Amino acid sequence: VKNVVLLRQLCFTSEREEPCSRTIPKTPAVQAFIEQFSIDPDNAVALLFSSLDHRDDPAALAQLLFRTPHIDRVQLGDFLSRRTSRVVLKHYLDAFGFIGLRVDKALRLFLQSIHIPERSNHGVTPLDVLLESFANRWYEANAVHISYDKDLAYRFTRAIVQLNDVLHGAISHEPGQMGHPKRNITARDFLEAFRRHDNRLSDELLGDVYDSIRRERLCQARNPTSGGPPEITVTFKRSLPPRLTYRVQSEPVVIRIPQPDPQFSIELFGHDLVFDPPVLSFAKSAEASFRVTGRSFGLKTMSMLRSSPNALLYTGLAQSYTIAVERAFMRNTFQVAFLDHNGAKRKYMFSVTDPV
Template identity: 55%
Template sequence: MDDPPRKLLLSSPVLQVANTNTVKDRFLFLFNDILVIAKPIMQDQDSLLDTTKRSPLNRKFIIKSVVQLRNLRFNADRDDSQKKSLSSSTVREHPVIRSFVLQFSREPDQAIAAFLEKMNSRDDPAMLGQMLLKTLELDRAKLGEYLSRRTSKFVLKAYIDGFGFAGMRIDKALRVFLQSLHIPSPSRSSHSSPLDYMIDAFASRWYEANASIVAYDKDLAIRLTRALVQLNEVLHGGIVQDAGPATHLRRNVTSRDFIDAFRRYDARCLVSDEILDKMHTSIRREPLSQARNPATATTPSYSITLKRPVPPRLTYRMQSEPIILRLGQADPTLVIHLHGQDLIFDPPFLTFTRSAEASFRITGTSLGPKTLNFSRSGQNALLYSGLPLSCPVLVERSFMRNTFQLAFANHTGAKRRYMFSVDDPVIRHNWTVSLKRQIEVASAVPVAGLNRFHQATDDVAFRVLQDALILGDVEWEKNGRPVPGSSLPGSGYELVNRSTSRLSFRNCVNGSSSAHVRSKSRSAIYHRQGLGKLEQQELDALLASTEEDREVPIEPMTRLWSGKDLEMVCQQNSVIPLALASLRIGVAANGTSHS
């Protein structure tokens, strides 16, 4: 038939994402009514990278799945667990949160009790600490008062942990923490200082986040934090609580004086002179500051808005799109500093001398979850609010950028859910648009709308196609063993015996594997092109694990199809229902004439 009902609309190589560290080479063939998922076999690995041809004759495939589009579930978006968590934007817009903010400014305990009741939630310190961290509109003085209570110690722990202080120098982390709240002054009836309690709690949590990268223990971390606060007290008279120009130093404490004084607690020099000198210089230049108390503030506050927000995901060693911050007007005194472990910021700090807008880009230098923090400096720094206190960012491998998901029941009836990735966003757009459109077309005519004969012929033809492409008939010897290299005449495939083959993953990646030998679990081309090349060092570390992990057994009998023959067989199969319908009409006509 010159114009078969089934037509090939789109085909291209893709990566199947097995998990955040592993991908498999796949090839998708989209027809107007079915989708074929194939595994490419490459004698020449460079052939798969050539996307200029729809079905090159030199490509061979193992068919993994064939699914009717009407039974395919498509999702263009990622399942994002971060969307389910509390973000600054969702917190700000939620009516329950707005009510909570208003009530918290009057009575924090009642506000928290009412919030938990409305949310039908139990008393969860971790959740509450995160919610307090994300709710930027809270009264900072009431927040400091609540967290400085001994009864709130578990909430305070979760609040501090939410900043993600891993890898941040302790004096910089202290600035970020202090600018997030207003610590109350000690009462006459109390024998302890809220500031001392909060500083010790901060130091303990900072140490827990950095225990693997510092040479000292928690006690010394607490002493170091106290020393920084005492240095600030001597130099500037205390923690700054309101905006204003910098004052003259009260005493001239040199770096050497500070280092010598601290050595009484650190005789083994676990905190280096270099680090102590940098901390001294930082505090001498800019005093520690905390959020203003709204009840005593005499000047209005100004808002900083994120015109373009921080992305929840970054691609490993790929610079992000610009993140844009905007003020009401230019302010030459304000500087916003950017902090984050294994994150490179360009530029490392933002100024607003000539413009009310400033932007920066982020590059992640290691994989996994990271946290971006902001701190403000300058005489007007405390007048500004609105910046998120912490921004979680996930640094992912490049194959997680342009993805889409498919779900279906395979030929055995087992439910499958796959994520596929492509390198080019244009290719992803083509796939998402085509899949969505063709699924809608295929689903427009419900199966129940077909007569029983047409439904039966469609089902039979599709089952025949699945059996031919995936299962198929194999020649068997008399002893019941399959014949190596056997094939059916004109079938367009070859059968390869690899029952004793084992594949070294390292050889596969280096391109030295023999013909048809392919890893079942990892891509052979991902680390040979694009951003995947940048991850080769981490891949080598993964390969060096165990021999069992490096060698993957190959399926014993595998049928190989060329792209051209696959297209031909699928098109020929689509004629079966028409042929059966013609036979039925002919039989019916003959029966009528005989009668």
């Protein structure tokens, strides 16, 4: 017997802490930060840390910018592309959890979260700064899974953007159907052009990336001042579970939009996560569902990439979702806590067969 305690001194809970909140709650302080950031990002950041009586914390600031759904994407792109924001940008990119995600898919996720400024500083554009940092962080997340270096990761990223420019003109910031490719660049043209500089990337990878970019242009976040159709909110009819049991398929997760849209879909990604199906179509129904299975233990990052011509119309999805994959005995648990004879808090967790 470790402890004997009176029943009235016990504290019981069947709840556990969530792995990670997906978005920042919209408190008055957060709302004030959002409003100020849309006017003057530097002042908003200074006021935030001043109100918290806290020194600058790039990691905490990056998490706030990443997890705040209503942040001004134009100002965010401008802020992150500054040389002085490089550390914040590094932490912002790391928050996506790029491990195991093909570079063009990771790039799409990042670009959809910001609007790229058009200014230039001594020949270096904001896009140059953003792509360099993106390639570095994507490489660091995937270095153990790939057979090439950071320099090639950057050149491959640049080649993807250049291919998009040749085929579609630019990184789009408006929804709608694409026109015909501006130049008839074939997969072989792309492969041979890249092979002249490096032969470490497989034909299969280069071909898959070419097909992806030809089929769908790169997109960045919309500029709210440019007008256009109003945004449409994506909602969860049945939420994503915060925890999964190892190798046990989840209950259906149901996502809803106001009405069917054949020009909108969602691609699902996550390292050591299996999705059924991996792509959600809304062509015939306003609802789509999927199940997810965890193939290894620990915290996993799940990403939902808005896809198809109307992707930029839709909002409401978090940048990423954190899911804990646990052993079967952790499925149904409860905790008992109390103060021992020395006044120290003791806590015990119990596992049971049936839900508590």
